[in-house]
Structure formats: structure tokens, C-alpha cells
Amino acid sequence: MSAARPPIACLGAGRMGRGIAVAFAYAGHAVTMIDVKVRPADQFATLEAEALGEIRKTLASLARFGLLAANDADAIIARVSVVPAQNMATALAGAGMVFEGVPEVVELKREVLASASKCVGPDIIIASTTSTILVDDISGAVERPGRFLNVHWLNPAYLIPLVEISPGAATDPAVIAQVKALLEGIGKVPVVCAATPGFIVPRIQALAMNEAARMVEEGVASPEDIDKAIRYGFGFRYAVLGLLEFIDWGGGDILYYASRYLEGALDSDRYRAPEVISRNMREGRIGLRTGAGFLDYSGLDVDSYREQRLAELVNLLRHFGLARPPVLDRD
Structure with missing residues (x-):
């Protein structure tokens, strides 16, 4: 051996x-x-x-x-x-x-x-x-x-x-x-990861699975449609962009305001954004457009980075058989 x-x-x-x-x-x-x-x-x-x-x-x-x-x-x-x-x-x-x-x-x-x-x-x-x-x-x-x-x-x-x-x-x-x-x-x-209950994946997936079950309980959508949404929306994006990378991609300010709305509209503090989101906003760490968020983008060719990530999403479209040629009207 x-x-x-x-x-x-x-x-x-x-x-x-x-x-x-x-x-x-x-x-x-x-x-x-x-x-x-x-x-x-x-x-x-x-x-x-x-x-x-x-x-x-x-x-x-x-x-x-x-x-x-x-x-x-x-x-x-x-x-x-x-x-x-x-x-x-x-x-x-x-x-x-x-x-x-x-x-x-x-x-x-x-x-x-x-x-x-x-x-x-x-x-x-x-x-x-x-x-x-x-x-x-x-x-x-x-x-x-x-x-x-x-x-x-x-x-x-x-x-x-x-x-x-x-x-x-x-x-x-x-x-x-x-x-x-x-x-x-x-x-x-x-x-x-630190020695904390749930490590990384089980801790995140417990929240996601409980929320999916809660939406079924509340009649938000059928189990089939919720799972379809996870496969082709949630999971689709996060197979390419990590959760924190995705926050930076759109901007931490978007998460901050979306969290405030959901917390009030659904009357639940489980949607409240953690303090780090507010702190990043105060410090100007919004994400890609400011050069830093949870990740550091200084010195990065942002256009090339975006192109690479989009290409990976297109590859997933092909994997799912959802990449189609454009419809062109030809005389």
C-alpha cells in the first residue's frame, strides 16, 4: 500500500x-x-x-x-x-x-x-x-x-x-x-467549521426544510410545486453561487430590506437579518458593486467573473434539458 x-x-x-x-x-x-x-x-x-x-x-x-x-x-x-x-x-x-x-x-x-x-x-x-x-x-x-x-x-x-x-x-x-x-x-x-450544533449544512438545511414544510401547512403551494421551485430556482442558483456569494451578487442591502419586509408581513422574527448585514451596509461592504461584501472582490475583473458564473448557470440549463435555441422569425 x-x-x-x-x-x-x-x-x-x-x-x-x-x-x-x-x-x-x-x-x-x-x-x-x-x-x-x-x-x-x-x-x-x-x-x-x-x-x-x-x-x-x-x-x-x-x-x-x-x-x-x-x-x-x-x-x-x-x-x-x-x-x-x-x-x-x-x-x-x-x-x-x-x-x-x-x-x-x-x-x-x-x-x-x-x-x-x-x-x-x-x-x-x-x-x-x-x-x-x-x-x-x-x-x-x-x-x-x-x-x-x-x-x-x-x-x-x-x-x-x-x-x-x-x-x-x-x-x-x-x-x-x-x-x-x-x-x-x-x-x-x-x-x-467550528464545533457548533448543526455544523454548516445540517444547520442551513434544517431551516430550509422546516420552512418548506411550513409553506405546505399554510397552503402557500403544493409539495410538488415547492419542490419544483427548489430544484429549478433555489438549488439551481446555489449550485453555482454560494449563499454568501449570492448575497454579494445582488447586494447585502437587498437582503436587508427584503428581510425587514418579510419579518413584518409574516409577523415572524425568523426573517430578521443578523447584525452582520447591517454592519456591512454601514461599512460600505455591499457586495460586488462596492468591491467587498462577505467576500473580497478587490482586483477582480468583475465582468469576467460575472461571465464565468453565468456560463456555469447555462451549463446547468443544459444539464436539465432546459437550454433552448431562440425562436427566430425567418421569411
Whole structure:
């Protein structure tokens, strides 16, 4: 195994462990999924067959999608193994990085992490994949917590590019850099966020999903039309322009006044703009037209930048089959 492709160990052989296994095995890493529950041999054999069967099924789907040749699946799945809990120490001895993916129970995670951290070298990075528990609530169970952090994957882990890295108070900055490099090496797009509830994506999507459900409840539109609006309006734009970039694109002042209107018209402070929007306006950080907003546009060729973003939107039109030639009246 190349030093650039360290062996990966997953604590747990459930959905998250299987998704991570596919992502790393696809990129050339050997992956060991470790069952964290001691169980009879026949029950373990069933788990092993289910885990490898699901991975094989996933690879077959990727082959149908054109991401690998059908005859490559055997070589990829050969990189994945499942071992019983009693073999944890042996399995972890050669791990280059460890991902914990057990159920969202603090005591269980602490127990598994404590055991695993005793079985690997002192410099081996250990990451939890928890989507709800803050890293510092479980880091105390890890020997040498400077090598511990949260790495939050979005399902399906083998397809979604984004991975959120959330370091703890004790996490060594060098560990963050190593994890970013490892993830980028398998084609992922890592971002770093503070250890706060909801990280980035779950926190934003919870607001959006609740608002969509609220509009159904209020009779604003049908579920089908709301989802159509999200696919072809909301999601369409934000696949090219990030949320903060979009604020700058139109201007923070537009968001400020729109927020004030919605707060009053709908009688809810959930639309109130945060103080940073007002502060940016006072400081003249309106966005593109002032050269700065949430992002810095100084020295940027704004016309070229706009052209590039518009071209990306046109590519999305083509992806959705909505790009049409103009209607021309010809004699």
C-alpha cells in the first residue's frame, strides 16, 4: 500500500462505515470495517455478508452510472474487509487513519473511541463521523486528543463531495491539514467549521426544510410545486453561487430590506437579518458593486467573473434539458 494511500479503519460496519469504505476503496485505499459489537460467529457472518453485499451493490450502481467498468468492481471490493469485535486490536494495528461510525449515543461512542485509541499508534488520526454530538463531548475518551476531530460526511458518503471537518479545542492544526489532504486525495471537498450544533449544512438545511414544510401547512403551494421551485430556482442558483456569494451578487442591502419586509408581513422574527448585514451596509461592504461584501472582490475583473458564473448557470440549463435555441422569425 502506497504511503499516499494509508489503510483506513472504520469502527462500525453500518451505513456510514459502508459509505466511507466505498469512497476510500474506490480511490485505492485498503479499508477495514470493524464490528464493534461482540456477537456469535453466525451473526457476524450475516453482518459481514450484508455489508459486503451492499458495497457490491453500490459499486454495480456506480458501474451503471459510468463511474467504473463493471469488471473493476471485484478489484475495488477486494480492498474491503470486515472483522469481528474481538479482532479490533489486530485490525487497528496497521491503520493509517480511523473513522468512528457507531450509533449516535455518547456513552457508546466514548467506549468505542477509548478502546480504539489504545490500539493504534500515538500519531494515528482518529475521527468521529457524528452528525449531532460535538467533538469536545467525546474527545476526552481518546488518548492524545490532539489527534482527534469530527469528520462529518453527507449521505451518500461515496457520492456527495462535501465533508465537514470540525476540530475540537485540543485538535492539533497539523491534524486538520492532514485530514483535508487525505479527503482531497479521494476527490472530496472538505470545509472546516467550528464545533457548533448543526455544523454548516445540517444547520442551513434544517431551516430550509422546516420552512418548506411550513409553506405546505399554510397552503402557500403544493409539495410538488415547492419542490419544483427548489430544484429549478433555489438549488439551481446555489449550485453555482454560494449563499454568501449570492448575497454579494445582488447586494447585502437587498437582503436587508427584503428581510425587514418579510419579518413584518409574516409577523415572524425568523426573517430578521443578523447584525452582520447591517454592519456591512454601514461599512460600505455591499457586495460586488462596492468591491467587498462577505467576500473580497478587490482586483477582480468583475465582468469576467460575472461571465464565468453565468456560463456555469447555462451549463446547468443544459444539464436539465432546459437550454433552448431562440425562436427566430425567418421569411
